[in-house]
Amino acid sequence: MPPATPPSPARRPGYGERRGELVQAAIRVVAAQGIAGLSHRSVAREAGVTHGLVRHHFGTMTSLIAEALDTILPQSLRRNPVSLLLADPGYPEEDLVSWIDEQADLQVFEYEVLLATRHTPELRPLAERLYRGYEDSVRSAFAEHDLPAPADAHVTLILAAIEGLVLHRVTFRRDDGPTITAAFVALREAIRLAVAADGAPST
Template sequence: MSVETAPRRRRLEPDARRGQILACAVRLFGERSYADVSTTDVAREAGVARGLVNHYFGAKKDLYLEVVRVMVTIPEVALERLPKGDLRSRVDASVSWFLDVVSRHSTSWLAAVTARGMGGDTDVERVLAEAEEVAADRMLVAVGLAGEAEHREELRGMVRAYGGLATSTAREWLQRGALTRAQVHLLLTTTLLTIVEQVIPQVIAGDGPTRPARPAAARTALPPEG
C-alpha cells in the first residue's frame, strides 16, 4: 500500500525498475481514469521502453490490477513496524499508519477503493475482496487475536466490517472534507478499541447472539487466509 518513485534514467536492478514503473502507474491511474492511461503513458513517465512495462506487468489491465492491489492491501511490513506495547498503543499506531498512507497517496488510493473507470469488473472485485481478507488477518495479528481459533470467522467478519468503516471514514476526510484527520483518527481508534475490548470478549464468552450459519456462497468464495 506504499510505493516510492525511483529517479529516472538510471540503470536499476529488476526489482527496483519494477517498483519505479509501478510507482509511475500508481500516480497516473490516480490522476486519470483507467481509459485515459495507456502503457505508453506509463513507460514515458518511467523513462523506459513500453516493452519493459509489458515485460514486468503484462497487459494494461494486469498493471491496473497490480496498482489496485498495492493501494488497498496492508503489507506485512506494517505489522513489523508496530510498537510492542499495549493494545492502545498498537491501535493508535495502526490507525496512524493507515492515515499516513492514504493521505500520502490520496488520489491513487481513492481511485483504487472506488475502482474508478472499472465498475463491476470481476477481476477488480476479486483483488478488492482478497485485500479485505488479508486486512482481516493482519488486523487480528495487530490486536493480538490471531490465535483465537474457535471464533475466527466472527472475528474476521467484525474486522472486515471495521475495514469498511475505515475506508468510508477516510473518504469523508480526503474526498468530501467533512471530517478532519484528528476526527477520523479519534473515530477509528475508539471504534477499534471498543470492538476489541468490549464486543469481542462477549463473543468469545458466548454472551453474544448465536453464530449464524455461513451461506454456501460465502463458504466457497474465498479460502481463509493463514
Template sequence: MGSLAYGTGRQALLDATISIVATGGLRSLTYRAVAAEAGVTQGLVRHHFGDWETLVHEAAVYSVRKSLDTAGFETDEPGYRRLSPEMIDLVAGDRDLQAFQFELALEARRRPELLPVLTSVYEVYREAMRRELARNGIDDPDLAWAAFAALDGIVFQLTVFGDHEAASRALGSLRALLISRSEAGAR
C-alpha cells in the same frame, strides 16, 4: 527517456501505475501513460508485466503491501496501538495509494473481470484485521469484517475530503469500541 537505477524499475512502474489511476481513473491507464510517468519506454512496461491485466493485478498487490507497511497496521503489539490518529497521518501522506484502490473498486463494478483482483485486495485487509482482533483476544470473523469495513470507510472519507481531525476522531471511536469488546471478552 531517463533510465532507472537497476532494481528500481518495477517499483517505479507500479508507483507510476498507482499515480495514474489515482488521478485519472483506471480508464487512463495505458502503457504509454505508465512509461511517461516513470520516465522509461513502453517496452519496459511490457517487459515487466506483459499485459494490462497483470499490470493492474501487480499494482493492486503492491498497493496493499505498501498500505499495510505504511500504516504500520500489521504488528505483534496488543491494544490496537496501530489504530491510532498517527495511522491517519500515515494514510493521508499517500492519498494516491488509497485513491488507486478505491478507483479499482469502482471500476470492478463496471468490469467484473476485475473482481478477483479486488477480492484478493480486500481479503488481505480483512485478514490483517482478523489477526489484529485475534491478537487482542477477539476471535470473531464477522466483527473483523465489520471493523475493516468501518476502517475502510474512514480511509475513504479521508481520501476524498482530507479531514484529518474527523478521521482521527472516527478512528479513535472504532479503537475504543474494539478495546471495550476486548476487555469484555477478557472477563
C-alpha cells in the same frame, strides 16, 4: 599530471527495480487521472520510459493492476491500523490520520480498482484477493494482542469503518483532521466492545 578518471557509468536499474518503478508510476497515474487514465502510454510518460518497455514488463493492464495490488497490501499494512487501535496504552489517533495521508495515492488506487470491478469482471478476483489480505490483517492484529479471534461480522465491520474513514479523508482532503481523529477514537471504543462480545462466554 595524471589523466582524469573517467566518470563511472550510471547504474542501470535491475529488472525487478524497473518493474517496481512502473508499478509505482501506475499507482500515481490512477491517483491523478482515475482508472480510465491508465494505459501503457500514460504509465510510460509518468515513469519517463518508452511505452514499449511497459508492454515488455506488463503485456496487459490487468497484469499491471494485479502486481500493483500485490505491492499495495504490504505497503498499506506497514502500520496495521487495527493493531494500532488495539495498542495499550492507546496509540495516538492523530497518527492514524497521518497514516492515511502518507499513502493517499495507494488508497485512491485501491478504491478506483474496486469500483472498476463493477464493469470489468477480470479485476474482481484481484480485488477479492486484496480484501482477503485485509481480513487476515484484522485477525492477525487480534492474535498479536492475545485477544479472542474476532467474529467474521466484526472483521467486516472494522474494515468497513476504516475504509469509510480513509475514503472520507482522501476524497475531501479538507481540514477535517480533528473529525477523523474523533472518529478513530469512537472506532477504538467500538472495537473494544466487539472484543468484549467475542470473548464473552456463550449462554
